[in-house]
Amino acid sequence: MLKLLIPSAYGSHHVTPAIRFRSTPVKSLLFKQLTLLTGWNRSSYELGRRSFSSELDSDTKSSETTTVSTKPHLDDCLTVIALPLPHKPLIPGFYMPIYVKDPKVLAALQESRRQQAPYAGAFLFKDDASTDSSSSSETENILEKLKGKELLNRIHEVGTLAQISSIQGEQVILIGHRRLRITEMVSEDPLTVKVDHLKDKPYDKDDDVLKATYYQVMSTLRDVLKTTSLWRDQVRTYTQACSLHIWYCLRIQNMSEYQYLSEFNYPKLADFGAGISGANKHQNQGVLEELDVHKRLELTLELVKKEVEINKIQESIAKAVEEKFSGDRRRIILKEQINAIKKELGVETDNKSALSEKFRGRIDPIKDKIPQHVLKVIEEELKKLQLLETSSSEYDVTYNYLDWLTVLPWGNFSDENFDVIRAQKILDEDHYGLSDVKERILEFIAVGRLRGTSQGKIICLSGPPGVGKTSIGRSIARALDRKFFRFSVGGLSDVAEIKGHRRTYIGAMPGKMVQCLKNVGTENPLVLIDEIDKLGVRCHDGDPASAMLELLDPEQNANFLDHYLNVTIDLSKVLFVCTSNVTDTIPSPLLDRMEVITLSGYITDEKMHIARDYLVKTARRDCGIKPEQVDVSDAALLSLIENYCREAGVRNLQKQIEKVFRKIALKLVREGASAQVPAISDDVTTDTEDTKSVAKTDLESPETSAEGSAVLTDELATGDSKESATEPSVEVAETVEKFMIDDSNLSDYVGKPVFQAEKIYEQTPVGVVMGLAWTSMGGSTLYIETTFVEEGEGKGGLHITGRLGDVMKESAEIAHTVARRIMLEKEPENKFFVNSKLHLHVPAGATPKDGPSAGCTMITSLLSLALKKPVRKDLAMTGEVTLTGRILAIGGVKEKTIAARRSEVKVIIFPEANRRDFDELAENVKEGLEVHFVDEYDQIFELAFGYDH
Numbered sequence: 001m002l003k004l005l006i007p008s009a010y011g012s013h014h015v016t017p018a019i020r021f022r023s024t025p026v027k028s029l030l031f032k033q034l035t036l037l038t039g040w041n042r043s044s045y046e047l048g049r050r051s052f053s054s055e056l057d058s059d060t061k062s063s064e065t066t067t068v069s070t071k072p073h074l075d076d077c078l079t080v081i082a083l084p085l086p087h088k089p090l091i092p093g094f095y096m097p098i099y100v101k102d103p104k105v106l107a108a109l110q111e112s113r114r115q116q117a118p119y120a121g122a123f124l125f126k127d128d129a130s131t132d133s134s135s136s137s138e139t140e141n142i143l144e145k146l147k148g149k150e151l152l153n154r155i156h157e158v159g160t161l162a163q164i165s166s167i168q169g170e171q172v173i174l175i176g177h178r179r180l181r182i183t184e185m186v187s188e189d190p191l192t193v194k195v196d197h198l199k200d201k202p203y204d205k206d207d208d209v210l211k212a213t214y215y216q217v218m219s220t221l222r223d224v225l226k227t228t229s230l231w232r233d234q235v236r237t238y239t240q241a242c243s244l245h246i247w248y249c250l251r252i253q254n255m256s257e258y259q260y261l262s263e264f265n266y267p268k269l270a271d272f273g274a275g276i277s278g279a280n281k282h283q284n285q286g287v288l289e290e291l292d293v294h295k296r297l298e299l300t301l302e303l304v305k306k307e308v309e310i311n312k313i314q315e316s317i318a319k320a321v322e323e324k325f326s327g328d329r330r331r332i333i334l335k336e337q338i339n340a341i342k343k344e345l346g347v348e349t350d351n352k353s354a355l356s357e358k359f360r361g362r363i364d365p366i367k368d369k370i371p372q373h374v375l376k377v378i379e380e381e382l383k384k385l386q387l388l389e390t391s392s393s394e395y396d397v398t399y400n401y402l403d404w405l406t407v408l409p410w411g412n413f414s415d416e417n418f419d420v421i422r423a424q425k426i427l428d429e430d431h432y433g434l435s436d437v438k439e440r441i442l443e444f445i446a447v448g449r450l451r452g453t454s455q456g457k458i459i460c461l462s463g464p465p466g467v468g469k470t471s472i473g474r475s476i477a478r479a480l481d482r483k484f485f486r487f488s489v490g491g492l493s494d495v496a497e498i499k500g501h502r503r504t505y506i507g508a509m510p511g512k513m514v515q516c517l518k519n520v521g522t523e524n525p526l527v528l529i530d531e532i533d534k535l536g537v538r539c540h541d542g543d544p545a546s547a548m549l550e551l552l553d554p555e556q557n558a559n560f561l562d563h564y565l566n567v568t569i570d571l572s573k574v575l576f577v578c579t580s581n582v583t584d585t586i587p588s589p590l591l592d593r594m595e596v597i598t599l600s601g602y603i604t605d606e607k608m609h610i611a612r613d614y615l616v617k618t619a620r621r622d623c624g625i626k627p628e629q630v631d632v633s634d635a636a637l638l639s640l641i642e643n644y645c646r647e648a649g650v651r652n653l654q655k656q657i658e659k660v661f662r663k664i665a666l667k668l669v670r671e672g673a674s675a676q677v678p679a680i681s682d683d684v685t686t687d688t689e690d691t692k693s694v695a696k697t698d699l700e701s702p703e704t705s706a707e708g709s710a711v712l713t714d715e716l717a718t719g720d721s722k723e724s725a726t727e728p729s730v731e732v733a734e735t736v737e738k739f740m741i742d743d744s745n746l747s748d749y750v751g752k753p754v755f756q757a758e759k760i761y762e763q764t765p766v767g768v769v770m771g772l773a774w775t776s777m778g779g780s781t782l783y784i785e786t787t788f789v790e791e792g793e794g795k796g797g798l799h800i801t802g803r804l805g806d807v808m809k810e811s812a813e814i815a816h817t818v819a820r821r822i823m824l825e826k827e828p829e830n831k832f833f834v835n836s837k838l839h840l841h842v843p844a845g846a847t848p849k850d851g852p853s854a855g856c857t858m859i860t861s862l863l864s865l866a867l868k869k870p871v872r873k874d875l876a877m878t879g880e881v882t883l884t885g886r887i888l889a890i891g892g893v894k895e896k897t898i899a900a901r902r903s904e905v906k907v908i909i910f911p912e913a914n915r916r917d918f919d920e921l922a923e924n925v926k927e928g929l930e931v932h933f934v935d936e937y938d939q940i941f942e943l944a945f946g947y948d949h
């Protein structure tokens with residue numbers, strides 16, 4: 001359980017300020033040796049120095065930059081939350097990950113971190129007096145139940161002041177700082193206590209006996225290092241973690257250097273030796289409680305000596321048994337012998353074979369399906385687990401590693417269903433419209449049927465928020481009969497979230513993909529990666545975009561290497577579906593490999609269908625209301641769509657509808673309807689239209705974001721899972737009448753309308769023309785307004801406002817030049833542009849705008865001012881203009897058309913190059929519009945001003 005303390009490697013925690021390399025030659029000599037011994041170089045030293053300094057003991061820390069607040073001073077921590085430790089006491093200078101199950105305690109710890117006082121007291125839990133020693137799971141069970149005084153009575157009085165280094169879910173990582181003694185209880189839940197800080201008894205550092213004991217501990221520790229490679233690995237693994245000084249002293253042979261380096265930090269060495277040894281909890285508690293430094297060193301000496309003995313015997317038995325027996329028999333005999341010896345030496349025995357059996361139970365039935373290279377690693381790790389001390393940190397690491405390796409669904413696939421008819425039914429069942437999207441998905445399934453597999457494709461669903469990208473992803477999983485897993489990569493910049501942490505990292509976890517495989521239990525799930533366009537930027541530990549590429553690229557992902565697993569896994573059978581709001585921010589190597597399917601947003605008509613046939617039914621069912629209890633009229637839905645939720649998608653509409661039904665539910669209950677627990681009885685009606693797969697599992701707690709990494713929300717759902725869409729039984733009193741939601745009473749439920757009409761002019765005045773814009777939220781109309789400021793010989797100029805970006809500003813300048821040229825051609829005597837100072841503005845002034853597509857609108861607006869003639873009624877236009885007056889293509893034709901219809905536009909001018917985009921639109925989107933396609937500005941001039949009315 002104990003982990004060595006990373007921060008102390010360079011910190012004054014173990015190396016007091018007096019131990020400084022005094023002369024440069026000696027310094028470089030030591031560095032050279034250090035590099036040879038540890039594989040470290042100067043840059044890693046510096047790096048370590050910087051990162052470790054962040055968590056140094058604040059009472060001895062120098063002026064280096066810190067991320068953990070030094071406030072309050074450690075001395076001020078006199079009242080702390082008491083955390084019971086089930087397995088071992090926390091020795092100062094060591095890490096310890098613990099699991100805090102009690103949400104109250106967890107919240108209190110998080111609060112103390114927020115308050116910049118990230119400290120708690122860590123106290124060893126006492127064994128039950130009635131039993132000899134309870135098993136760890138029993139202890140954990142008891143611990144969960146104990147609170148307040150009862151808990152206080154069951155923990156040791158002497159413990160450790162622990163810094164809360166991080167909190168991830170239930171896992172809290174503690175760093176031991178100093179010894180504490182509980183003096184009184186302050187509050188019961190969570191248990192908070194007053195403490196005294198314990199100081200070591202004074203000692204004479206030149207005392208020969210003390211020095212001798214110190215050297216003895218040192219040399220015994222060295223012996224341990226020599227005898228067992230495992231122990232050596234453990235120290236080496238945590239070299240960055242433990243006191244590098246002590247480690248270095250242990251390794252050097254030259255006594256003069258040794259003398260020079262040793263600062264005779266007796267108490268720290270005693271703690272280090274005890275913490276790293278495999279001593280049991282009572283022995284460690286003994287060391288913790290001992291304030292006499294000499295006695296503490298002697299206790300440690302005893303422990304490390306035992307360690308030497310055990311290691312020697314263990315190795316010789318291993319050798320002997322290996323020669324005589326093979327396979328499982330060898331393992332069992334080895335185990336028995338070692339346990340017997342440990343018993344004799346009074347060291348805690350363990351029950352590792354049960355654990356090994358657990359792992360073997362997992363792998364044996366699927367041995368032939370596990371890739372050979374993975375099987376080899378599993379076998380090696382199982383062997384290693386047998387030889388490790390349960391108390392060592394390496395044991396935990398190996399155990400967790402094996403747990404992950406053996407729990408993955410090696411060779412387990414769900415049978416794919418390529419039935420196109422069934423898929424069509426499922427897609428229609430879950431979503432209204434989206435015919436082109438569904439068609440593309442069906443094509444994809446059909447190809448899968450002919451090829452026999454649907455691997456090798458990355459689908460990217462791109463469109464504004466709330467248009468159903470995520471939910472269609474879920475439907476594809478259902479249609480294909482694949483398991484479903486979702487995670488969001490918006491803002492993600494930590495590569496470890498994708499590729500996992502290296503195993504030696506404290507609290508290391510595999511990446512999202514490995515977690516996904518474990519959760520879904522098959523090797524071919526559908527993985528939905530949300531918000532791929534918002535992937536974080538490259539940071540010091542790697543580039544998330546390249547990590548994503550490794551994950552998604554069919555060429556690479558057959559051998560995906562997770563840092564934690566350290567064996568390649570085959571992800572080529574996974575079907576990846578990404579979602580994005582825009583495609584231009586998706587890293588281009590990723591975009592290249594994707595098949596982008598665009599979802600453009602819905603027109604009012606489509607929203608009406610979605611609301612009536614999907615959203616109302618789901619919201620009603622979720623609120624426990626029966627169909628006969630409420631009626632929402634079409635007029636009410638239309639008003640909701642037009643006056644409350646104008647965005648391209650339907651998420652806001654869904655929220656408003658839910659709001660209406662929640663209010664009705666309250667009224668029903670108030671007015672005498674007694675809602676019962678929704679009972680799934682025989683007489684409930686089943687509404688298959690509402691059926692959706694919604695099984696979800698959130699894997700990340702919001703705490704992850706508090707820790708600075710990206711917020712990831714995951715969900716897991718089986719592709720075929722169907723929530724039984726049952727109508728909850730609600731008994732309605734005879735007197736309660738049916739609720740009618742209509743246009744007239746809608747505001748009683750959802751408040752006043754949010755939107756006013758987008759159209760601000762019935763007939764646009766002179767100098768004002770309606771343009772069309774497209775954003776990641778969908779399309780919208782916008783006005784370009786120009787007005788005359790002043791006149792004077794040669795005063796011609798243009799002032800621009802409206803939070804326009806550089807491109808749009810340049811576009812306005814181009815428009816001014818083009819308009820001036822056109823005017824010169826059409827009315828050479830008209831000196832309007834030459835002598836007039838003009839002002840061009842684009843409302844709404846608070847919204848930033850950019851892009852070249854308003855070019856033709858700006859020219860028209862300027863010409864309208866010059867000609868003193870308003871443009872044709874109900875006209876909107878969009879198109880980029882070149883200096884010579886040519887009209888270039890624009891993006892977002894569908895969104896712009898939808899926005900124009902919403903503003904009751906009758907005539908639209910699009911660039912000729914966009915004719916095909918428009919022709920591809922559904923008939924109901926194009927209905928009732930007069931559309932003109934142009935490639936020269938002159939054509940627009942005719943359309944805008946050549947009218948008679």
Ligand SMILES: Nc1ncnc2c1ncn2[C@@H]1O[C@H](COP(=O)(O)OP(=O)(O)OP(=O)(O)O)[C@@H](O)[C@H]1O
Pocket residue numbers: 430431432433434463464465466467468469470471472530579580581610614615649650651654
């Ligand atoms: N065509 C549709 N038919 C029925 N329901 C729909 C349709 N489109 C969207 N919805 C519903 O709208 C809600 C929002 O959809 P979803 O969460 O999939 O949006 P999204 O496009 O993924 O948004 P974001 O980009 O914000 O993640 C869901 O409840 C979904 O079922």
